[in-house]
Amino acid sequence: MNVLIVHAHPEKLSFTAALKNTAQQTFEQLGYTVEVSDLYEMNFNPIASKDDFEQLNQPEYFNYALEQRHALKQQQFSKDIEIEIEKVKRADLILFSFPLYWTSVPAILKGWIDRVFVSGLFYGGKRFYNHGGMTGKKAMLCLTLGGRSNMFGENTVHGPIEHYLSSIQRGTLAYVGFEVLPPFMAYHVPYISNEDRQNILMNFEDYIKNLDDLEALEFPHLENFDEKMNPLK
Amino acid sequence: MNVLIVHAHPEKLSFTAALKNTAQQTFEQLGYTVEVSDLYEMNFNPIASKDDFEQLNQPEYFNYALEQRHALKQQQFSKDIEIEIEKVKRADLILFSFPLYWTSVPAILKGWIDRVFVSGLFYGGKRFYNHGGMTGKKAMLCLTLGGRSNMFGENTVHGPIEHYLSSIQRGTLAYVGFEVLPPFMAYHVPYISNEDRQNILMNFEDYIKNLDDLEALEFPHLENFDEKMNPLK
Numbered sequence: 001m002n003v004l005i006v007h008a009h010p011e012k013l014s015f016t017a018a019l020k021n022t023a024q025q026t027f028e029q030l031g032y033t034v035e036v037s038d039l040y041e042m043n044f045n046p047i048a049s050k051d052d053f054e055q056l057n058q059p060e061y062f063n064y065a066l067e068q069r070h071a072l073k074q075q076q077f078s079k080d081i082e083i084e085i086e087k088v089k090r091a092d093l094i095l096f097s098f099p100l101y102w103t104s105v106p107a108i109l110k111g112w113i114d115r116v117f118v119s120g121l122f123y124g125g126k127r128f129y130n131h132g133g134m135t136g137k138k139a140m141l142c143l144t145l146g147g148r149s150n151m152f153g154e155n156t157v158h159g160p161i162e163h164y165l166s167s168i169q170r171g172t173l174a175y176v177g178f179e180v181l182p183p184f185m186a187y188h189v190p191y192i193s194n195e196d197r198q199n200i201l202m203n204f205e206d207y208i209k210n211l212d213d214l215e216a217l218e219f220p221h222l223e224n225f226d227e228k229m230n231p232l233k
Numbered sequence: 234m235n236v237l238i239v240h241a242h243p244e245k246l247s248f249t250a251a252l253k254n255t256a257q258q259t260f261e262q263l264g265y266t267v268e269v270s271d272l273y274e275m276n277f278n279p280i281a282s283k284d285d286f287e288q289l290n291q292p293e294y295f296n297y298a299l300e301q302r303h304a305l306k307q308q309q310f311s312k313d314i315e316i317e318i319e320k321v322k323r324a325d326l327i328l329f330s331f332p333l334y335w336t337s338v339p340a341i342l343k344g345w346i347d348r349v350f351v352s353g354l355f356y357g358g359k360r361f362y363n364h365g366g367m368t369g370k371k372a373m374l375c376l377t378l379g380g381r382s383n384m385f386g387e388n389t390v391h392g393p394i395e396h397y398l399s400s401i402q403r404g405t406l407a408y409v410g411f412e413v414l415p416p417f418m419a420y421h422v423p424y425i426s427n428e429d430r431q432n433i434l435m436n437f438e439d440y441i442k443n444l445d446d447l448e449a450l451e452f453p454h455l456e457n458f459d460e461k462m463n464p465l466k
Binding site for chain 2: 010011013040046047048049050061062063064065101102103104105106107108110111113114117129146148150151155156157158159162163164166167168170171172175190220222225228229230231
């Protein structure tokens with residue numbers, strides 16, 4: 001089994017980094033091969049632009065998805081995108097490690113998705129959800145946040161955290177076919193004790209050791225929709 | 234009235250740019266003062282990092298929010314952040330113009346939020362939602378997407394679009410106190426006729442001329458929660 005950890009935190013001593021290190025060590029102990037894309041360390045460029053292609057097919061009118069489809073056939077992605085695509089292809093499981101910024105992923109991680117999840121390979125035409133390009137692979141979030149757990153859920157001040165995570169879990173990962181495992185979330189991180197942090201790290205180690213027991217989140221199956229994507233019956 | 238348009242599309246001839254231009258012209262005809270932050274044109278840096286501060290208060294352990302609070306007192310933000318903060322301060326209304334990338338904002342726009350919505354000014358302590366730093370100002374999304382409108386909503390293939398937009402509309406804009414107006418959304422854009430596009434532009438012009446009639450979206454009032462953010466009855 002190959003694991004790819006995509007990590008996005010600017011401080012190497014952060015608790016988010018400690019969780020990432022715990023994941024890496026635990027996976028390695030279990031005999032998995034682990035690759036890490038540490039986006040801050042790589043100084044990863046998050047901006048989707050014309051520079052992502054060695055040559056443009058339609059330079060007079062830039063359409064990002066169309067250029068991706070063209071570049072895929074010609075192998076004309078910029079080198080940094082090519083490298084990340086190959087990592088994804090090798091991986092059986094991708095773990096996303098990040099602090100929640102504005103109830104979402106940090107921009108550097110959003111840009112990794114914008115640029116790496118290319119049209120034609122990850123999705124295209126009727127290839128999405130359970131027909132997406134990444135079917136057979138798993139993905140999972142590991143995130144840290146400042147809020148307390150009682151602030152999220154039905155009838156709470158911020159509402160269900162699943163809504164905030166739906167862009168990445170449903171609109172991105174499930175959309176391209178990943179089986180999405182339940183996220184591991186560490187709440188209230190800037191305010192908790194060192195002992196609490198140690199306990200969270202131990203819980204995360206257990207979580208990873210028992211990944212096979214986790215039930216994947218539920219997302220649509222295209223068989224339940226007609227050609228125009230209206231629900232059947 | 235001052236309007237700030239934050240625009241994020243890499244192609245100047247795009248329909249998203251046409252909507253942005255329509256907004257700018259219509260607001261100017263109405264006598265508003267309009268500033269535009271065209272993030273691609275500005276080559277805006279979206280990565281929240283140590284470089285955002287002229288000097289670090291705690292260089293041995295980098296905590297982004299704490300450095301923001303320190304920098305705010307000392308006026309030590311990097312110049313590009315300072316300029317955007319001043320634009321926000323001047324604005325009565327911010328319009329966000331973007332194509333939906335992965336059911337969310339493009340990374341360059343996410344990074345504008347990550348870096349510009351600084352702790353201590355936009356929010357902090359119990360200053361959020363109707364007590365946020367931006368109360369009295371309005372914000373609104375104008376977005377383009379490839380999907381059809383029948384693909385979004387309860388019991389559809391992708392579910393309610395409000396869930397995907399909650400990170401920006403609730404977790405970001407409402408959280409810092411903006412009154413959030415209903416979003417203007419142009420569906421199925423890459424596939425529609427020029428005539429349909431012209432109609433959408435005219436509809437958007439009307440939408441802007443009648444902004445005062447729009448009812449803002451509903452978000453929590455802190456008066457309905459106790460000190461620990463548990464709901465009062």
